[in-house]
Amino acid sequence: MPDVDAALRTRPYRPRLYGEPTVNAGLLEYIRQWMGPDCPADFEIDLTHGAVDAIDRLLCAYLVAGDKVAVENPCFIGIINILRTLGMQALGVSVDAEGMRADELEEALRKGARAVILTPRAHHPTGCSLSAERARALSQVLARHSDVLVIVDDHFALLSRREYHSVIPADAARWALVRSFSKALGPDIRVAALVSDARTSRQLRLRLAPGISWVSHLLQDLVEAGATRPESIELMALAREDYARRRHMLEQALREEGISFLAGGDGLNLWIPLQTDDQAVSLALAQRGWLVRHGSSLSVQGSIRGLRITISNLEPAQCAPLARDIRRSLA
Template sequence: MVTQYSIQGTTAKGIAASVERGVTEGELAPGDALPPVRKLADDLGISPGTVATAYKELRARGLVVTRGRGGTVVAEAPSVASRRPPRMPEGLTDLASGLPDPAFLPVLHPPGDVRPVHGSHRAAPRLAALEELTRAWFRRDGVPAERVTFAHGALDCVARLLSVELRPGDAVAVEDPGFHHLLDLVPALGLRTVPVAVDGEGLSPGALRAALRAGVRAVVLSPRAQCPTGASLSPARRDELGSLLREFPEVLVIEDDYLTELDGPSAPTLSALGLARWAQVRTVSKRLGVDLRWAGVAGDPVTIARHDGRMLMTSGWVSHVLQETVARLFSDPEAARLVARGEAAYAERRRTLIDALGVHGIRAAGAAGLNVWVPVRDESAVVNGLRTYGWWVAAGARFRIAAPPAVRITASLLVPEAAERLASDFARVLGDTQATYGG
């Protein structure tokens, strides 16, 4: 029960604002229980219906959740605060960021001269050259590219698509474990998150079928290098999921192909199957530069039109200076060679770490991408134990809902020579944990 923070207000909006203020200022922490409806109504001298309305609004906005007899509590990732990772202590090797190695990112060369324009770019928001490069990028993997548009990164695109398609309280199926920022975004939009299990071939068909039958309005997934497990859709799994989704043509399917290589091999994608409602978003931040907040989007006519209609009313367009920078990199052979070297290095670093862990009997997943996902029994014990050896890894709680515990290691930043030392330290930590906690 919350005793250190006094909820105030005489109207539903006032009570909701008071709770939100407490969450924002840190006075109400994730998991803190709010007073029962009748108790708070008596304390404030108002009707229980007013308090119930306030709690309903807070639930719809993702600030609180109701746990049956457990009452109403502050959400684990309230919509007014993202699940930001703890600050890394000084002197540790950072293997928690999920970022690419800067050694394999090209130097950015924005246009030297940017001439003023009369009015705005709303009438012609996309540079023709980059639009054609983007169409070719999608078509390389068999993704229909008759209609493409741009956004300010993957999450910007996903947020816009979900906000124009769904209403507060609607359900969205997401990968579990999955991308932590997406897990924060969905409740922040007032939507319900429905976790769908992931295995080595992508979304579990059985879990997705259950989510669809439960009434989800949208599905968000990564077709390759899924974060944090590194799973990619196999052709058979892609076809199985496609057959299932065709039974629910009203459901919007959003693919976040965040790790598409500029010159890499094609990958199975649901977007190539002719679904009724679909969109695929591709970004370049992991391959060309983390500050390049640009995304290319392909989709069905209705989805693209709704996306662009909302964008027209908000930011209007993606900066043409940014578009010109991205277009130059797409056409730069030296940037392509650097990206290819990075892809090869990341693959070697993942394999080396997984093999080194395997020598000590530690199972890990990481077939693609920048990270390795290691199941453990006690995340905190492993994270804190590795910290004593000089390593900083990410606890899996940020990336999962109902999935078992694990830790995520950013293998892209771990040179092969250090992999054996990390694996040995990991084994020591697991041994210490088992001796202390029984596992």
């Protein structure tokens, strides 16, 4: 993780008061240059307390309890919990190695989904990323449903090894691209950049007004320093390669044991699809000392069987024993 103490020494803290710009000028310009090329024209920039907070606020800005939302299936548990808390109905859309399936998204929109939440890279829990072809197909579907709120959760952007492919139609009416700083700079740096159309930004700012919520300028200082200092950029590059190395070692061990997995993944998770009782397999692994999450707990509308393995703290020496224990647990 980037050195927070060094960042504070580089940029001494200056107190801000209500009435000042809500986003630091330097951070605003960084986000504009970073995210602008991936967005439709005439966008606005806001900050939230992480990607999950951004998604919560976006849904509350336009939808009400009972509304339907199209999401990936399996789905990130944080999104599942948001929808449950808000009383909204999740419509599951299957994913494969190229990301969310366009035909199933079309079906979910026909069923009345008023919003779609999708992950362009490092999908949690499967690790899949959108291909250019799949992104075009999804964009074509969304262009036929211009009244739908499109939320793109690019949470792993700073650490991803995959190219970003946009699904947001050029003439989209309601859209938002969310990128978190927490994955790269640390969980305490709970800040996400949110770029959206002007109307959506106005809706958000009603909920981000001083006195209701406040994205700390101290955190903004740390984000700006952490994202732009050469030392931090080098650390992020090392982290990117380290995660890829851990994934490669586990994939190699799984292949040697004859265990199928979703290849070509990115991010912090690897997905093993199963045809058997995944809860029983996860319990058997727990008895052998391994903690994994079974797919049925991440499913939307029907059980998706599989195992999510988090690779971020998995050491290379652990990969072969883990793969062997997975094979034994499947027996």
